Amino acid sequence: xxxxxxxxxxxxxxxxxxxxxxxxxxxxxxxxxxxxxxxxxxxxxxxxxxxxxxxxxxxxxxxxxxxxxxxxxxxxxxxxxxxxxxxxxxxxxxxxxxxxxxxxxxxxxxxxxxxxxxxxxxxxxxxxxxxxxxxxxxxxxxxxxxxxxxxxxxxxxxxxxxxxxxxxxxxxxxxxxxxxxxxxxxxxxxxxxxxxxxxxxxxxxxxxxxxxxxxxxxxxxxxxxxxxxxxxxxxxxxxxxxxxxxxxxxxxxxxxxxxxxxxxxxxxxxxxxxxxxxxxxxxxxxxxxxxxxxxxxxxxxxxxxxxxxxxxxxxxxxxxxxxxxxxxxxxxxxxxxxxxx
Amino acid sequence: xxxxxxxxxxxxxxxxxxxxxxxxxxxxxxxxxxxxxxxxxxxxxxxxxxxxxxxxxxxxxxxxxxxxxxxxxxxxxxxxxxxxxxxxxxxxxxxxxxxxxxxxxxxxxxxxxxxxxxxxxxxxxxxxxxxxxxxxxxxxxxxxxxxxxxxxxxxxxxxxxxxxxxxxxxxxxxxxxxxxxxxxxxxxxxxxxxxxxxxxxxxxxxxxxxxxxxxxxxxxxxxxxxxxxxxxxxxxxxxxxxxxxxxxxxxxxxxxxxxxxxxxxxxxxxxxxxxxxxxxxx
Numbered sequence: 001x002x003x004x005x006x007x008x009x010x011x012x013x014x015x016x017x018x019x020x021x022x023x024x025x026x027x028x029x030x031x032x033x034x035x036x037x038x039x040x041x042x043x044x045x046x047x048x049x050x051x052x053x054x055x056x057x058x059x060x061x062x063x064x065x066x067x068x069x070x071x072x073x074x075x076x077x078x079x080x081x082x083x084x085x086x087x088x089x090x091x092x093x094x095x096x097x098x099x100x101x102x103x104x105x106x107x108x109x110x111x112x113x114x115x116x117x118x119x120x121x122x123x124x125x126x127x128x129x130x131x132x133x134x135x136x137x138x139x140x141x142x143x144x145x146x147x148x149x150x151x152x153x154x155x156x157x158x159x160x161x162x163x164x165x166x167x168x169x170x171x172x173x174x175x176x177x178x179x180x181x182x183x184x185x186x187x188x189x190x191x192x193x194x195x196x197x198x199x200x201x202x203x204x205x206x207x208x209x210x211x212x213x214x215x216x217x218x219x220x221x222x223x224x225x226x227x228x229x230x231x232x233x234x235x236x237x238x239x240x241x242x243x244x245x246x247x248x249x250x251x252x253x254x255x256x257x258x259x260x261x262x263x264x265x266x267x268x269x270x271x272x273x274x275x276x277x278x279x280x281x282x283x284x285x286x287x288x289x290x291x292x293x294x295x296x297x298x299x300x301x302x303x304x305x306x307x308x309x310x311x312x313x314x315x316x317x318x319x320x321x322x323x324x325x326x327x328x329x330x331x332x333x334x335x336x337x338x339x340x341x
Numbered sequence: 342x343x344x345x346x347x348x349x350x351x352x353x354x355x356x357x358x359x360x361x362x363x364x365x366x367x368x369x370x371x372x373x374x375x376x377x378x379x380x381x382x383x384x385x386x387x388x389x390x391x392x393x394x395x396x397x398x399x400x401x402x403x404x405x406x407x408x409x410x411x412x413x414x415x416x417x418x419x420x421x422x423x424x425x426x427x428x429x430x431x432x433x434x435x436x437x438x439x440x441x442x443x444x445x446x447x448x449x450x451x452x453x454x455x456x457x458x459x460x461x462x463x464x465x466x467x468x469x470x471x472x473x474x475x476x477x478x479x480x481x482x483x484x485x486x487x488x489x490x491x492x493x494x495x496x497x498x499x500x501x502x503x504x505x506x507x508x509x510x511x512x513x514x515x516x517x518x519x520x521x522x523x524x525x526x527x528x529x530x531x532x533x534x535x536x537x538x539x540x541x542x543x544x545x546x547x548x549x550x551x552x553x554x555x556x557x558x559x560x561x562x563x564x565x566x567x568x569x570x571x572x573x574x575x576x577x578x579x580x581x582x583x584x585x586x587x588x589x590x591x592x593x594x595x596x597x598x599x600x601x602x603x604x605x606x607x608x609x610x611x612x613x614x615x616x617x618x619x620x621x622x623x
Contacts, residue, residue, distance in 0.1 A: 203480075207480050207481055208476070208479060208480060208481060209474045209476060209481065212463075212471070212474060212481065213472075215460070215462055215463060215467075216460045216463060216471055218462075219460040219461055219463065220458070220459070220460045222454075222458060223458040223459055223460050223471070224460070224472070225422075225442060226420070226422070226442050226452065226454060226458040227442070227471040227472030227473075228442050228446050228472040228473070229471070286460070286461075286462040287462055
């Protein structure tokens with residue numbers, strides 16, 4: 001059940017929804033429009049380069065998609081709760097670097113590949129959770145607005161990533177990099193793991209009390225508090241989770257690149273926010289679906305990869321992405337389902 | 342007792358009474374909620390000064406007073422939004438400490454705020470169950486919640502809502518009020534506090550809400566209602582409590598008051614027409 005964005009009154013008046021109404025409701029549904037856009041963009045690229053619909057290209061697409069999906073979903077949780085997290089990009093960088101250092105250290109002490117990668121994953125998630133905790137403290141204890149609090153950690157994280165790495169890539173792990181391209185059909189194992197995590201987070205957002213509180217707090221924090229929800233604790237948990245997911249993305253890039261580099265992930269926060277906005281979430285809070293965010297990530301990934309595929313200069317990437325954000329944001333202001341007060 | 346300069350001349354005698362009369366001590370056992378000497382300061386500002394108030398079960402108590410008299414502060418203190426600076430509260434004769442809205446909810450106190458405390462982006466069922474969702478193995482049990490919501494609305498004769506899956510942002514003022522009240526009822530609250538329930542409503546919607554209030558007290562629920570509208574007060578209230586500049590200057594059965602004396606109490610903090618208001622707290 002996805003009542004959050006369903007336009008009011010669509011099929012609500014009658015107990016049994018007629019097939020016609022259902023079709024009309026579907027066409028009016030933002031998620032369906034996003035899906036159409038995604039398919040249209042893919043057909044466009046395939047029309048210009050018939051190799052676009054191929055297993056290897058889809059594998060690339062899904063890897064790129066899953067690299068962006070974790071932070072986008074983290075950003076969705078934060079944005080639905082009425083906040084914003086600008087620090088996810090820097091968190092990817094600093095956790096990747098620190099995780100890489102841990103792995104290098106373990107491997108120099110003759111740890112096996114798998115145990116050191118597992119420890120590295122825990123270290124990355126831990127560093128991310130630490131950044132998230134700093135955000136949470138700044139927001140819930142020091143009462144900074146999330147924009148400023150996470151701007152602080154954005155800057156500090158980027159600087160610390162450079163400091164810990166002294167500006168160079170840490171580690172050289174060809175085994176991990178090779179593993180990153182293995183998998184099943186169009187999915188690499190890495191991408192499958194990410195997609196499972198995204199699926200679980202989607203269930204949490206839409207089918208648990210935790211997710212419900214997220215929407216309530218984003219819409220009316222006073223009401224949430226009056227209903228007995230511990231608003232500060234919930235908000236803190238959202239930022240810690242966001243940091244942790246960014247940390248896991250740092251590990252994702254370590255495996256894919258075979259090392260931790262201080263510039264990895266820098267700027268990702270804007271892509272993540274773009275995906276969330278394209279997916280129909282409101283930056284005011286309280287509105288947004290996981291399916292929208294995943295479609296937003298997919299559209300962004302297909303567009304940026306596809307432009308390369310049809311030999312458009314990568315310099316145009318950002319401009320095209322900007323156009324998508326603008327259109328999505330304008331559509332949102334005219335869509336009845338998201339009208340506020 | 343530290344009277345501020347502006348009210349010491351006007352209300353000193355009444356305020357003095359409230360201490361010497363020890364209002365409601367002898368009857369507090371039969372009271373659902375008794376407040377004794379509740380004071381609330383915000384820095385140098387004393388929003389509540391030694392408020393004594395008894396709220397009996399099954400009756401509608403109207404809390405009246407001018408803007409800034411402390412009505413909202415008082416109900417927010419009772420509902421755990423703010424802890425009182427000093428004073429005690431007795432719930433069914435036992436002293437209680439309400440520090441959070443959750444504490445109040447545990448006792449059975451439900452508050453319907455002026456700004457309604459509903460989430461516009463959530464539907465009626467989601468709002469009714471906010472903070473105490475029904476779950477099965479961690480997953481929200483939407484069907485159980487929807488059925489119980491429908492039943493509660495039906496029990497309260499709320500018939501104007503088309504679908505319980507409408508988002509609350511799309512409801513009219515009266516419907517929102519009904520949802521907020523129904524939420525309080527569904528939680529089996531024993532005291533329902535309503536802050537200006539009819540302030541933004543039209544005539545027929547006001548009538549609906551007043552009916553709802555009567556239904557509540559008919560079920561043995563204590564209702565504390567803040568209102569600026571004396572028509573509403575005299576049409577539903579069993580008891581009146583008047584606040585003036587942070588003091589509770591008078592309270593008692595509605596028979597002790599008429600419109601003129603109520604207006605005098607609201608505007609000046611005293612009235613010669615009310616026969617020794619504080620002594621007659623029953």
